[in-house]
Amino acid sequence: MTTGPTPDQALVPPPGCPAHRGATPATTPLYGPVVADDPHGLYARLREQHGPVAPIELEPGVEAWLVLGYPELLELTRNEQLFSKDSRRWRVPREGRLRSDSRLLPMTAWRPTLLNLDGAEHQRLRAAVSDTLSRIDHRQLRETTEQAADALIDSWGPDGTADLIAQYARKLPLLVFTRLLGLPAETGPHLIELISHFVDSSEKSVRANAEFQAILVDLVRQRRERPGADLTSWLLAHHAGLSDEEAVHHLVVILVAGNETTINWTGNTLRLLLTDRRFRATLAGGRLTVSDALDEVLWRDPPTQNFPGRWATSDTVLGGQYISAGDMLVLGLAAANADPVVHGGAGGDGLAGNRAHLAWGAGRHVCPAQSPARLIVETAVETLLHRLPDLQLAVPGHELAWRPSPWSRALVALPVLYSAFTPPRAAAPSPERSPWTPTPQTGPSDSTPSAATSTPRTPDSAKPGPRSWWNSLAGWWSGR
Structure with a gap:
């Protein structure tokens, strides 16, 4: 015969309840080698132990919740009433438990941006960013990215080796972004x-963040006085x-979001193409495209694997866990993409072309820069495969190392071998105007590759157009 709880038992809150913090499950560090070496294994273990929401530690003494479940992450991002973007609600710094030199500050400190606000003020700022990004001419952005990629490849030495992270993925986006924003090259x-310092949460992150903002303060002052045809203006x-x-x-x-995401997305896509024989064969056979590879990476190794965050506005329950007001919840983007609920036991197959992933977040705060980011990465990968058609990995795939960041999913290096360059594509003549002057958009075809990467080209089509600005900058950057 079963009996009800004793009077003493009835007074005890359930484990994990805000009134019973002593019984909260032990937290798992979301920092250190495990995040870099085997994040997928880490997320699987957390899911098995705690369910779709797991208690974690962001640094010693700083607890949070990692949202691993796909449905739970959607609920988190769509319910601003319960889960705010305003980090000033975080109880850890209010309780004096966040050090003044904490490596978390650059990624969690409140700023007056669309990332940290809700409601009408968020919509005002999001409209400004979205409308500004929509003025980019996609055709010109593709041409400019291809020219910058060609210039970087041309700057490499004759020994047939390269590190596609240090010499390509990390340099290409800022070659484009510096010109896009009107920054000096x-x-x-x-x-x-x-x-890199403040995304990796290194010991130099706070100082790097301050210096980075000082550069942009000067840029805004200049563009306020002398507007130009650039995103800042x-x-x-x-x-x-x-x-x-x-x-x-x-x-x-x-x-930060655009550049870091683009770097990691490029590197992770190139890694997929160099290490996954199945994908490389289907790409060469024309059954899949570079765009399909981009989508598969967004599912399996999204450039941002975790993102801070949301802050509970009141005591609530999410994924079976009792969340206290002021608790921080981290968006486990990579973990949610791997949720068995989504794949239905299919093991993650059939991801190419599927864009139901959460790599860009969800809800009203979904990333507004998806289109230009995809265009830059797609062009970067296509250009590299065209220029170096026999590209191969220089080390065994299991020897590739990842950066120790709780936020980014990024390779330390991607060493490759190749035997010869293919000449760059011919540059289409363009009118004399700023590369960012908006032109009428022609629809989705603007971001569609003009040809498959394996399409043969005649010798005449390989005559490069004028690229002196890019060549000189890429050469200077490479130490020539």
């Missing part, structure tokens, strides 16, 4: 170094009426 290498001129401070912080968002 020579600031590119320094910006890469600064961004368009953002300042938007009818949303951004202040200088708001503009600087949104340039940080565009550069």
Whole structure:
């Protein structure tokens, strides 16, 4: 015969309840080698132990929740009433438990940006960013990215070796972004170094973040006085009426989120093509495209594997866990993409062309820069495969190392071998105008590759057009 709880038992809150914090399951560190070496294994273990929401530690003494479930992540991102983007609600710093030099500060500190606001103010700022990005001419962006990629490849030495992370993926986006934002070209290498420090949560992250913003403060001041045909000027001129401070912080968002994501997406796609014989064979046979590879990477190894965050506005329950007001919840993008609920036991097959992943987030805060990012990465990969058709990995795939970041999914290096260059494609003649002057959009075909990467080209089609700006910058960047 079963009996009900004793009076003493009835007074005890269930484990995990905000009133019973002592019984909360032990937290798992979301930092250190395990995040880099085997994140998929880590997420699977957390799911098995705790379900779709797991208790984690972001650094010693700083707890949070990692949302692993696909349905739970959708609920988290769509319910602003319960889960706010405003990090000022976080109880850890309010309780004095976040060190002034914490490596988490650059990724969690509140700023007046679309990333940290809800409701009408978020919509105002999002409109400014989205409208500004929509002014990019996709045809010109593709041409500019291809020219920058060709210039980088041309700058490599004659020994038939390269590191596709250090010499290509990490340099190409900022070659494009510096011109896109109106920054001096020579600031590119320094910006890469600064961004790496605070995305990797290194010991230099706080100082790097301050120096990075100082560069952008100067850029905003210059563009306020002398507008040009660039994203910075368009953002300042938007009818949303951004202040200088708001503009600087949104340039940080565009550069960090856009640049870091593009770097990692490029590197992870190239890794897939070099290590997955199945995918490389289907690509060469024309059954899959580079765009399909991009989607598969967004499912399996999204460039941002975890993203901070949401903050509970009141005590609630999510995924069977009792969440206290002020708790931080981290979006487990890679883990949610691997949720068995989504794949129905299919083991993650058939991901090519499927864009139901959560790599860009979800809800009102979904990334507004998906289209230009995809165009840059797709062009970068296609150009490289055309120029170096016999590209192969220089080390066994299992020896590739990942950066120790709790946020990014990024390779340390991608060493390759190749035997010869294929000449670059002919540059189409363009009218004399700024590369970012908006032109009428012609629809989705603007971002569609003009030809498959394996299409043969005649010798006459390989005569390069004028690329002196890119060649000189790429050569300087490579130390020539």
